[in-house]
């Protein structure tokens with residue numbers, strides 16, 4: 001049975017930077033949970049960051065450039081958390097490889113998990129349309145299909161068993 005890597009905050013776990021969760025209330029998600037398909041991870045905690053933690057944004061919203069050491073992940077006070085974000089992305093990739101996971105359901109707009117857009121690094125609530133989080137970028141680079149919580153139907157179609 002195909003398994004799905006999932007952001008822990010979408011399962012209602014209070015792991016976000018502000019100590020809150022972002023429970024995704026969905027019959028599809030409940031079914032996948034009952035089928036024991038879900039493998040949870042919070043890349044930022046896996047990378048060693050605490051909870052709660054300061055909000056962070058990826059420079060220019062480009063997590064793919066962070067992987068190429070051409071961008072950083074910064075907190076608003078300038079603290080550089082790039083290495084923790086990269087470590088968290090690698091932990092997520094290792095989970096996928098351990099469980100032979102090819103599909104991921106990751107929280108939208110997160111500097112780690114966002115896969116379709118990301119904040120631009122200026123802490124001014126501006127999204128970059130083709131932005132991507134660090135973890136989502138690393139998983140995509142390794143051929144894993146990444147969906148967010150607005151794409152559950154597409155994820156359901158991608159499940160082949």
Ligand code: SF4
Nearest residue numbers: 007009016042107110
């Ligand atoms: Fe949720 Fe991902 Fe942020 Fe962790 S890093 S709180 S799993 S969006």
